[in-house]
Amino acid sequence: MDAIRERTLIGAAGLDLEPARRPTREEAMEAVRTLIAWSGDDPRREGVIDTPKRVVDAYAEWFEGYAADPAKELSRTFEDVQGYDDIVMLREIEVESHCEHHMAPFLGKAYVAYMPTNRVVGISKIARVVEIFARRLQTQETMTQQITDAICDSLKPAGVAVLIDAAHQCMTTRGVHHRHVTTITTQFRGVFKTDPTLRQRFLDFVNRG
Numbered sequence: 001m002d003a004i005r006e007r008t009l010i011g012a013a014g015l016d017l018e019p020a021r022r023p024t025r026e027e028a029m030e031a032v033r034t035l036i037a038w039s040g041d042d043p044r045r046e047g048v049i050d051t052p053k054r055v056v057d058a059y060a061e062w063f064e065g066y067a068a069d070p071a072k073e074l075s076r077t078f079e080d081v082q083g084y085d086d087i088v089m090l091r092e093i094e095v096e097s098h099c100e101h102h103m104a105p106f107l108g109k110a111y112v113a114y115m116p117t118n119r120v121v122g123i124s125k126i127a128r129v130v131e132i133f134a135r136r137l138q139t140q141e142t143m144t145q146q147i148t149d150a151i152c153d154s155l156k157p158a159g160v161a162v163l164i165d166a167a168h169q170c171m172t173t174r175g176v177h178h179r180h181v182t183t184i185t186t187q188f189r190g191v192f193k194t195d196p197t198l199r200q201r202f203l204d205f206v207n208r209g
């Protein structure tokens, strides 16, 4: 876990930073009490007395992606594809992530396709890779790229296409309050970048239904 956390920090910052010390559970709960007080409430009030415990537990779930390795998920591939040589695509993978700017949820769907060469991967693994990157502090742009890179690096396919369509609660519930705006991000690699017909097929599959 620490190795992954360290890599993420260095990679994200582009700097050779010391890995951040992981606070204790008690320190994390104290931080939640501080935020409750900052909100204007009293952290000793009965209704919120156990809130720090619940928030810390929720964080463990929302951010479990730091402790998981997408490359490992994609490492078990099947070479016997029986001559299958077309798009493999997953539609409407749930995206439940948190923006790194406000730590507010952003929710939506991911569409992921790849064009296999001689290796395929269990389709649930693709959904798991989306989940691993989603369960970190993210920007939608970065996440789209990370999913694409992970599939390219592990499967060495002829091409990868990723589209994410999500609504950011930092935009719908605060600030500009645009309730119905969703954000679409895409990445196309390999044949999905060079072949417009193939890219259009992917987009048609996205829009189906």
Ligand SMILES: [Zn+2]
Residues within 6 Å of the ligand: 099, 100, 101, 102, 103, 104, 168, 170, 171
């Ligand atoms: Zn935000």
